[in-house]
Amino acid sequence: MPVRVEAGVKVWQRRDRNKQLAIWGGWFAVVLLFVYCWQIISVNTTWFFVWDSPRVAADIASRMVPPRWEYIYRIWDPLWDTINIATLGTVLALFMAVPVAFLAARNTTPNAYIVRPVALFIIVSSRSINSLIWALLLVSIIGPGVFAGTIAIALRSIGFCAKLLYEAIEEIDHTQVEAIEATGASRWQIMAYGIVPQIMPAFAGITVFRWDINIRESTVLGLVGAGGIGLQLSSSLNILAWPQVTLILIAILATVLVSEWVSAKVRHAII
Amino acid sequence: MLRLEGLSKRYRTGDEALKGVDLEVPKGQVMALIGPSGAGKSTLIRCINRLVEPTGGRAILDGVDVTALGSSGLRQARRRMGMIFQEYALVERLTVMENVLSGRLGYVGFWRSWFRKYPQSDIDEAFRLLDRVGLTEFCDKRADELSGGQRQRVGIARALIQNPALLLVDEPTASLDPKTSRQIMRLICELCEERDLAAIINIHDVLLAQMFVPRIVGLRVGEVVYDGPADGLSPDVLTEIYGEEDWAATIKKDPDEDKDGDGAEDSTEEHMQGLT
DSSP: OOEEEETTEEEEOSSOHHHHHHHHHHHHHHHHHHHHHHHHHHHHSOHHHHHHHHHHHHHHHHHHOSOOGGGHHHHHHHHHHHHHHHHHHHHHHHHHHHHHHHHHSTTTOSOTTTHHHHHHHHHHHHHHSOHHHHHHHHHHHHOSSHHHHHHHHHHHHHHHHHHHHHHHHHTSOHHHHHHHHHTTOOHHHHIIIIIHHHHHHHHHHHHHHHHHHHHHHHHHHGGGTSSSHHHHHHHHHHTTOHHHHHHHHHHHHHHHHHHHHHHHHHHHHHO | OEEEEEEEEEOTTSOEEEEEEEEEEOTTOEEEEEOOTTSSHHHHHHHHTTSSOOSEEEEEETTEEGGGOOHHHHHHHHHTEEEEOTTOOOOTTSBHHHHHHGGGTTTSOHHHHHTTOOOHHHHHHHHHHHHHTTOGGGTTSBGGGSOHHHHHHHHHHHHHTTOOSEEEEEOTTTTSOHHHHHHHHHHHHHHHHHHTOEEEEEOSOHHHHHHHOSEEEEEETTEEEEEEEGGGOOHHHHHHHHOSOOOTTTSOOOHHHHHHHHTTGGGHHHHHHHHO
16 A cells, blocks of 8 residues: 555555566566676677787778778669659659558548458568568579569558557548538549548658668668668678778768658658 | 427436426527426437437438438437537537548548548538638647637537537536636527527526527436426426425526626627637
8 A cells, every 4th residue: 555654644655565576577577687697798708809800900991091982983873773662662662552551540440350360461471571671682583683672662661650650640630530421422422532631741751761760671672682881781791891981881881861851851740 | 490309318327317208499599408407408409310329219400300210310410400508519620620630421432521521611611610710820729728718619610610500518618617608608699690500509607698699498317397488487497307405596696697698799800819
């Protein structure tokens, strides 16, 4: 009991004694676990390499500067590919995510017992597989290149966009929908007038947010042969061309900065 | 024109919101529905246009049993019933004009409505109505830029552009200040008279109802307990509807109040100016 009477005064505490003890016990167990794990990690680590790491890092860093600026002419194309993969992937994903979202939202789904679970399953399966893994699969299915990357990005983004969108659909103001219904509007008109205007800001926000994420994700897709700047990165790494690696990293950083700026601008304009 | 026969609604939770309501509203009659919260007023008007599906009884509009209609028949019946909401229920992100035109959705096809290509006659009517409710210069504003009274006027225009025979009005003044409330009630009643519309107005404010509406129906836990003229509301009747309370101050007897209600027509213009 958090409230007890002591000498005629009601004393209130947040928790009673047993609960408090249990919480302390819980924290103690966490600390014990941490210490135990640390010990295992320590035994399994070759400490010689760890002590050596600052020297190795400094060595690589010294080889990485200065960046090989003239290599920039070789990466314009893959960089452009990367941006295209991200953009087209996002657009493709949206085409599929919008219907899935309407099927998954509790208030718009045509059937809550069959259609909705299927839509939710599409969302979960798309979200649970990383785009790098999608790319690995697709490169072996449809061959290496930009197309595999685009599809990988699209498949990964469906779940993300559909999930955020269906949550937005579920949160709409129902009286606006009722009002449109009361005019004698058809099912599609109710959607177009009662629901779509309400989710438009969420839709635009989700789009630029996902596009921004996809720019970053598509930079690594080349590592598994799915096109874009990552391909250049991995080949440079393989031939230990450190100055090229530096330049590519700088280029990626710049691209991500630009995409962040664009999406921030767009989001600001909508809200 | 509208006849309810034993209309009843039992929610899935087991609550009986309406217990066989019988009611008849002749053409052109404005009727106020009063009663405590939870008496089933909202449910009653939503059962008429089937935003809430009634579980028993019939609602007959111009000889058509609305409760028996299939989905396309229901859409046609809904066109004949304009609805006005407590929280206005405008589509907030659309413009005033789009909101008014959305009242025509039952008459135009999907693609016309999607591309906002409404027939010119609808657009003419929308301008006429906006002019009538005093919002002509607001037609390009977004609904969420308007004040409460202005929004309710848009809601009224949206209901009227349906060219209805009946208005279902759900607490039109509950979110408005006292002055705007009176203006809105006056506007609704005037428009009903102009167009010979019947109306069922749910309203909490007994005084306001007495001021504007000739016929009052009292609802209590889903049953009609009073149906009569506005000046028939005695303390006993109000106790019957709402329960024990000192009703002396609520009942209309002040002659000034009377004048305010009846002298409405000639002062409309002045009220319009107050709103814009």
